[in-house]
Amino acid sequence: MANGSRHVGMSMVGALVLSGALVSCGTEDGTAGSTPRPSASAGRTAGDSPRDAVPSDAARSTDDRSPTAAGPTDRSASRCRTAELSAAVGRMDPGAGQRNFPVVLTNVSSRTCTLYGHPGAAFVDAAGEQLGRDPKRTPGDPATVTLAPGASAWAGLRYASPGVSGARAATPAALLVTPPDERDPLKVPWRGGAVPVSGNASSVFLTVLEPGTGP
Numbered sequence: 620m621a622n623g624s625r626h627v628g629m630s631m632v633g634a635l636v637l638s639g640a641l642v643s644c645g646t647e648d649g650t651a652g653s654t655p656r657p658s659a660s661a662g663r664t665a666g667d668s669p670r671d672a673v674p675s676d677a678a679r680s681t682d683d684r685s686p687t688a689a690g691p692t693d694r695s696a697s698r699c700r701t702a703e704l705s706a707a708v709g710r711m712d713p714g715a716g717q718r719n720f721p722v723v724l725t726n727v728s729s730r731t732c733t734l735y736g737h738p739g740a741a742f743v744d745a746a747g748e749q750l751g752r753d754p755k756r757t758p759g760d761p762a763t764v765t766l767a768p769g770a771s772a773w774a775g776l777r778y779a780s781p782g783v784s785g786a787r788a789a790t791p792a793a794l795l796v797t798p799p800d801e802r803d804p805l806k807v808p809w810r811g812g813a814v815p816v817s818g819n820a821s822s823v824f825l826t827v828l829e830p831g832t833g834p
Contacts, residue, residue: 695800697731697732697733698732698733698734698735698798698799698800699724699726699728699732699733699734699766699798700732700798700801701797701798701801701802701803701804701805702728702803703726703727703728703730703732704724704725704726704727704728704798704805705724705725705727705805706722706723706724706725706796706805706806706807707722707723707725707807708720708721708722708723708776708794708807708809708810708811709721709722709723709773709832709833711811712833712834713780716779716780716783716784717777717778717779717780718777718778718779718780718811719775719776719777720775720776720777720811721773721774721775721776721832721833721834722738722740722773722774722775722776722794722796722807722825723771723772723773723832723833724738724766724771724772724773724796724798724805724828725766725769725770725771726766726767726768726769726770726771727768727769728768729768730768731765731766731767731768732765732766733763733764733765733766734763734764734766734772734798734799734828735761735762735763735764735799735800735828736761736799736800736827736828737756737761737774737799737825737826737827737828738774738796738797738798738799738825738828739753739795739796739797739798739799739804740753740754740776740794740795740796740797740823740825741753741754741794741795741804742789742791742793742794742795742809742814742816742823743791743792743793743794743795744789744791744792745792750789750791750814750816751789751814751815751816751817751821751823752821752822752823754776754822754823754824754825755822755823755824755825756824756825756827757775757824757825757826757827759826759827760827761827761828762827764828764829764830770830771830771831771832772828772829772830772831773828773829773831773832773833774825774826774827774828774829775824775825775826775833775834776794776823776824776825777823777824778814778815778821778822778823778824779815779820779822781813781814781815784815784818784819784820784821785818785819785820786815786816786817786818786819786820786821787815787816787817787818787821788813788814788815788816789813789814789816790809790812790813790814791809791814792808792809793806793807793808793809794806794807794809795807799828
């Protein structure tokens with residue numbers, strides 16, 4: 620009996636030790652053998668806290684975007700439209716067989732607008748047919764010209780005098796001037812005489828726009 624009681628006692632002690640070991644192993648890392656605790660963010664929605672909900676670029680308002688990203692859009696929105704401008708050709712400035720004219724664009728609207736780069740230009744006859752080729756754009760450093768109401772910008776139009784160059788000449792009825800990035804031209808009566816339309820040295824050149832009405 621003594622031996623039997625001793626075996627029973629030892630078995631109970633062993634069971635208790637084993638049970639204690641299982642409990643220790645189960646809590647060593649705080650997960651095994653126990654119900655996992657939810658993380659601090661589990662079950663949280665974007666509306667729980669503004670700091671937890673960072674909107675993607677696609678969900679942001681355009682007002683929140685970087686100002687630099689809107690640069691081209693701003694320039695397009697502020698540029699001068701054909702209907703907001705008038706065009707004129709200034710007095711000829713002759714020199715060394717060259718004829719030079721300032722082509723002037725003036726803001727006739729009630730808002731401030733901008734011009735950037737080269738205007739377009741073409742000589743036409745009384746029937747509206749183009750004379751000669753399109754002017755060539757001379758290299759330059761274009762800059763945005765801001766025009767308040769009533770302010771002007773100019774580009775230089777130049778070509779070799781037909782009497783000197785020997786190019787075939789014609790006398791235009793008008794010069795069509797198209798503001799940068801616009802499609803509709805402004806028609807200016809041409810009073811500058813004959814212009815080269817074909818043959819040697821028939822090229823006409825046009826510079827970038829600058830503030831003012833000419834040199």
